Amino acid sequence: MDGASRVQISDHLTPEEQEDERPTLVVAARRGLLGRCPNCGKGRLFASYLKQVNHCDVCGQQYGHIHSDDAAPWLTILVVGHLVVPTALAVESQTSLPNWISMTLWPVVAIVPRQHLCPRFEVVN
Numbered sequence: 001m002d003g004a005s006r007v008q009i010s011d012h013l014t015p016e017e018q019e020d021e022r023p024t025l026v027v028a029a030r031r032g033l034l035g036r037c038p039n040c041g042k043g044r045l046f047a048s049y050l051k052q053v054n055h056c057d058v059c060g061q062q063y064g065h066i067h068s069d070d071a072a073p074w075l076t077i078l079v080v081g082h083l084v085v086p087t088a089l090a091v092e093s094q095t096s097l098p099n100w101i102s103m104t105l106w107p108v109v110a111i112v113p114r115q116h117l118c119p120r121f122e123v124v125n
């Protein structure tokens with residue numbers, strides 16, 4: 001169903017009433033970080049891992065025109081790098097792990113938060 005053909009409850013409200021219905025920035029951000037529509041909190045925000053939906057299936061809010069491009073991977077690398085690299089340096093300087101453990105451990109430690117954070121940062125952008 002096309003989101004533009006939907007009749008929303010908010011279509012019958014005055015601009016002031018519509019403004020009252022809009023979620024606060026904190027509420028919208030929390031909903032987005034959970035992968036839900038920031039507007040209603042019920043519809044899905046992603047069709048797949050990083051592909052956002054064109055519109056919310058519940059409230060019809062349009063998202064197809066929003067593109068984060070490379071911002072989400074960039075922000076993910078920035079955050080994960082600042083968490084994992086100092087941790088790896090601290091652990092490696094205090095221990096004498098065998099090379100095969102170090103070369104297995106740190107990529108896994110970096111990939112797990114990357115997989116979790118990248119879609120969330122897609123929402124933030």
Ligand SMILES: [Zn+2]
Pocket residue numbers: 037038039040041042043056057058059060061
């Ligand atoms: Zn929605």
